[in-house]
Amino acid sequence: KRLNNDFQFLDVDRKDPKKIALNSRQADFVEIYEPFEEKQAASQSHRCLDCGNPYCEWKCPVHNYIPNWLRLVSEGKIFEAADLCHETNSLPEVCGRVCPQDRLCEGACTLNDEFGAVTIGNVEKYITDTAFALGWRPDLSARVMTDKRVAIIGAGPAGLACADVLVRNGVTPVVFDKYPEIGGLLTFGIPEFKLEKRVLSQRREVFEEMGVEFKLNTEVGKDVDFAELIQEFDAVFLGMGTYTSMRGGFPGEDKQGVYDALPFLISNVNRNQGWEASADDFISVAGKRVVVLGGGDTAMDCNRTSIRQQADAVSCVYRRDEANMPGSRREVANAKEEGVQFLFNRQPIEIVGDDHVEGIKVVETALGEPDENGRRRPEPIEGSEQIIPADIVLVAFGFQPSPAPWFADYGIELNSWNGVVAPAEGNFAYQTTNEKVFAGGDMVRGSDLVVTAVDEGRKAAAGIMDYLDV
Ligand code: FAD
Numbered sequence: 287k288r289l290n291n292d293f294q295f296l297d298v299d300r301k302d303p304k305k306i307a308l309n310s311r312q313a314d315f316v317e318i319y320e321p322f323e324e325k326q327a328a329s330q331s332h333r334c335l336d337c338g339n340p341y342c343e344w345k346c347p348v349h350n351y352i353p354n355w356l357r358l359v360s361e362g363k364i365f366e367a368a369d370l371c372h373e374t375n376s377l378p379e380v381c382g383r384v385c386p387q388d389r390l391c392e393g394a395c396t397l398n399d400e401f402g403a404v405t406i407g408n409v410e411k412y413i414t415d416t417a418f419a420l421g422w423r424p425d426l427s428a429r430v431m432t433d434k435r436v437a438i439i440g441a442g443p444a445g446l447a448c449a450d451v452l453v454r455n456g457v458t459p460v461v462f463d464k465y466p467e468i469g470g471l472l473t474f475g476i477p478e479f480k481l482e483k484r485v486l487s488q489r490r491e492v493f494e495e496m497g498v499e500f501k502l503n504t505e506v507g508k509d510v511d512f513a514e515l516i517q518e519f520d521a522v523f524l525g526m527g528t529y530t531s532m533r534g535g536f537p538g539e540d541k542q543g544v545y546d547a548l549p550f551l552i553s554n555v556n557r558n559q560g561w562e563a564s565a566d567d568f569i570s571v572a573g574k575r576v577v578v579l580g581g582g583d584t585a586m587d588c589n590r591t592s593i594r595q596q597a598d599a600v601s602c603v604y605r606r607d608e609a610n611m612p613g614s615r616r617e618v619a620n621a622k623e624e625g626v627q628f629l630f631n632r633q634p635i636e637i638v639g640d641d642h643v644e645g646i647k648v649v650e651t652a653l654g655e656p657d658e659n660g661r662r663r664p665e666p667i668e669g670s671e672q673i674i675p676a677d678i679v680l681v682a683f684g685f686q687p688s689p690a691p692w693f694a695d696y697g698i699e700l701n702s703w704n705g706v707v708a709p710a711e712g713n714f715a716y717q718t719t720n721e722k723v724f725a726g727g728d729m730v731r732g733s734d735l736v737v738t739a740v741d742e743g744r745k746a747a748a749g750i751m752d753y754l755d756v
């Protein structure tokens with residue numbers, strides 16, 4: 287195909303990278319999408335219409351220069367594309383893999399109606415993976431180091447993005463995390479079939495080469511006191527996430543065989559990666575009938591992990607219909623292909639069994655009037671109760687904030703739902719009520735997305751630099 291063809295989108299269909307064989311997807315903890323070949327990436331990128339005022343860019347939370355790097359890929363200029371990607375995003379290879387593109391950039395692509403959106407996410411992943419493999423590294427030759435040092439608590443996307451912007455601007459970040467590897471939920475949450483762990487270890491090496499210092503296996507408040515950090519550093523950034531698992535509040539949730547989603551997912555990662563402290567920590571669902579409660583990304587990850595652990599059957603119970611599911615449509619489709627059975631419009635009301643779970647009682651729902659967020663409320667249909675047999679129930683109802691007990695000692699205020707108060711539009715962006723402390727990501731906005739955590743980490747770094755006057 288000619289790459290100067292303005293009507294490429296008419297000649298070339300949207301084509302996602304191939305997925306690996308289904309039987310491998312049902313057993314292996316590896317990414318399911320094969321990488322784009324150079325030619326494919328170029329021809330898919332060239333489908334971009336280069337709209338004058340690109341809506342995809344506006345819809346992307348970090349406002350990536352999407353049409354510009356698509357053009358560079360179509361011209362084979364990978365290093366230039368990688369430079370441009372990193373101007374707006376600290377973890378493009380991660381966002382390319384896990385962003386719900388159908389709701390963000392690709393959902394806003396002009397071609398998204400009858401022609402099929404440009405494969406923006408997969409090209410973003412291709413650019414960074416290829417550039418790294420060819421030896422590309424961020425160009426810091428113009429950087430002038432200052433004597434300023436910032437402590438960052440949490441090596442999740444918010445903390446990493448903050449560290450990235452600071453170190454590029456000559457401020458030394460020291461990142462503390464209680465886990466043995468960076469990534470936060472990217473490593474200890476999101477399973478390998480969406481994001482292999484080598485992606486984060488590679489990114490750690492790149493950040494270390496850039497001058498970011500990591501203190502892993504170090505919990506602030508236990509292994510090191512916050513008092514030390516606030517004294518020793520010029521500022522502190524909190525990117526500690528939200529870790530209180532929500533429960534449904536119905537009877538039977540404490541029965542044996544009922545687990546919160548995150549411990550299940552983390553135990554699986556720890557087993558796969560050899561990070562398990564004790565073999566007893568592993569939660570196995572092999573040979574069991576699994577019911578997953580919830581309809582978001584966490585629920586999909588539990589469903590698909592259970593399939594790979596060789597559960598006997600996996601059902602996903604969600605109280606609204608498919609159109610009203612909160613997570614990525616791509617991941618719902620992947621879960622269906624892998625053998626997950628979906629039970630829509632079912633609301634759990636009780637977990638039944640003696641000591642151990644034997645089933646889950648649900649009632650059918652019809653969607654009523656929209657709630658305050660505009661989503662239609664599920665209303666139970668009287669007399670429609672049924673029991674779904676189960677040996678294991680995985681609860682994926684989302685997360686609430688988990689503020690540290692020491693926040694109050696340092697005047698770090700919380701809002702009505704326990705999120706840390708750190709306004710984007712304050713004197714200094716994302717400054718908390720302690721002037722030396724900044725915060726961003728899930729702990730400020732509530733559980734959300736990788737790309738929104740990256741966005742807040744980057745903007746908080748700008749706030750910190752304004753505060754430090756560098
Ligand atoms: P986190 O990623 O939670 O990182 C916080 C870090 O702080 C952790 O590493 C933690 O160990 C560390 N920490 C906390 N307290 C301390 C302390 N006292 N001392 C030291 N370290 C500390 N988003 C998407 O965009 N796409 C997806 O497909 C997707 N899938 C998801 C699947 C699951 C199972 C889950 C749970 C979430 C998913 N998300 C997804 C959401 C996304 O992962 C989060 O929104 C994002 O990781 C939030 O980033 P963060 O940096 O705010 O916090």
Ligand code: SF4
Nearest residue numbers: 346381385390391407
């Ligand atoms: Fe799309 Fe996410 Fe990349 Fe933005 S960061 S272009 S939303 S995949």
